[in-house]
Amino acid sequence: xxxxxxxxxxxxxxxxxxxxxxxxxxxxxxxxxxxxxxxxxxxxxxxxxxxxxxxxxxxxxxxxxxxxxxxxxxxxxxxxxxxxxxxxxxxxxxxxxxxxxxxxxxxxxxxxxxxxxxxxxxxxxxxxxxxxxxxxxxxxxxxxxxxxxxxxxxxxxxxxxxxxxxxxxxxxxxxxxxxxxxxxxxxxxxxxxxxxxxxxxxxxxxxxxxxxxxxxxxxxxxxxxxxxxxxxxxxxxxxxxxxxxxxxxxxxxxxxxxxxxxxxxxxxxxxxxxxxxxxxxxxxxxxxxxxxxxxxxxxxxxxxxxxxxxxxxxxxxxxxxxxxxxxxxxxxxxxxxxxxxxx
Ligand code: MRU
Numbered sequence: 001x002x003x004x005x006x007x008x009x010x011x012x013x014x015x016x017x018x019x020x021x022x023x024x025x026x027x028x029x030x031x032x033x034x035x036x037x038x039x040x041x042x043x044x045x046x047x048x049x050x051x052x053x054x055x056x057x058x059x060x061x062x063x064x065x066x067x068x069x070x071x072x073x074x075x076x077x078x079x080x081x082x083x084x085x086x087x088x089x090x091x092x093x094x095x096x097x098x099x100x101x102x103x104x105x106x107x108x109x110x111x112x113x114x115x116x117x118x119x120x121x122x123x124x125x126x127x128x129x130x131x132x133x134x135x136x137x138x139x140x141x142x143x144x145x146x147x148x149x150x151x152x153x154x155x156x157x158x159x160x161x162x163x164x165x166x167x168x169x170x171x172x173x174x175x176x177x178x179x180x181x182x183x184x185x186x187x188x189x190x191x192x193x194x195x196x197x198x199x200x201x202x203x204x205x206x207x208x209x210x211x212x213x214x215x216x217x218x219x220x221x222x223x224x225x226x227x228x229x230x231x232x233x234x235x236x237x238x239x240x241x242x243x244x245x246x247x248x249x250x251x252x253x254x255x256x257x258x259x260x261x262x263x264x265x266x267x268x269x270x271x272x273x274x275x276x277x278x279x280x281x282x283x284x285x286x287x288x289x290x291x292x293x294x295x296x297x298x299x300x301x302x303x304x305x306x307x308x309x310x311x312x313x314x315x316x317x318x319x320x321x322x323x324x325x326x327x328x329x330x331x332x333x334x335x336x337x338x339x340x341x342x343x
Pocket of ligand 1 (some may be wrong): 092156193231232
């Protein structure tokens, strides 16, 4: 079952990551023992998804400590290596937050760092279960009394977290309550997290789904084929503006037009009260080749250039609900993270 999927795991020697670049064709793992390999794995999306990046970042500090011992680094070299992990991708606040959470334990040594990183991992799985329950309760109270058609964008499942998933955690909970008719999984251009990863997880869990092109999503919603959209988040600003995979804002706009719920499911660790609003969220821009090629073959004229932002920002007024492990904030009604309950 996909909810047993462990995207990030500490083996005692290093990190074991599911290689998300080769799914759904192959289920392979990458063993990470050094900082260069970890930074590359984060940047090429071997490990991805905000909460999974947070856990990888926290264990990454342990990797840096082990490498420092092995290679006789001084503290400055070790700390610079930790900084490289922290900065490997800019948008998901969880990565830096995961590193920062274990940093106070560095003077106590490797075991203390590993214990704190493991605590983060365990909290994330527990939190996702709670997100699933809160999200399902909230959606069921606001949708027709029949199995639902839920749309999701990108992958916010077990692969993107320490386990179970955020948006897909809500879907799993609805499925367990026999309240899923179908999940529309947006394919998620250009790296196909939806068609490769979300579809793989739904397939493993026996949850009915349809993959659609990202460009189809707004019309599917406006045609009345969707009861609610549920997505994850990479960073939620204090005012409720939410960064998630590029294409998310089109889904939110269509939900607002259709009058159906647009739900963001994310742990509190994705809320960044130091970021006032969406305009302050750093948006990762990835290599043009991801857009200019398809399946390894050039798909644009020679000389074509590309704009490749990996994320977009959905304004708070379009977010019907922010579901965290502590409950639900109705953001579009004015309950921002800044003013709402915190941990
Ligand atoms: O570029 P990715 O695959 O790391 O982007 C992931 C997303 O946008 C997810 O929706 C988000 O991180 C939430 S994962 C629970």
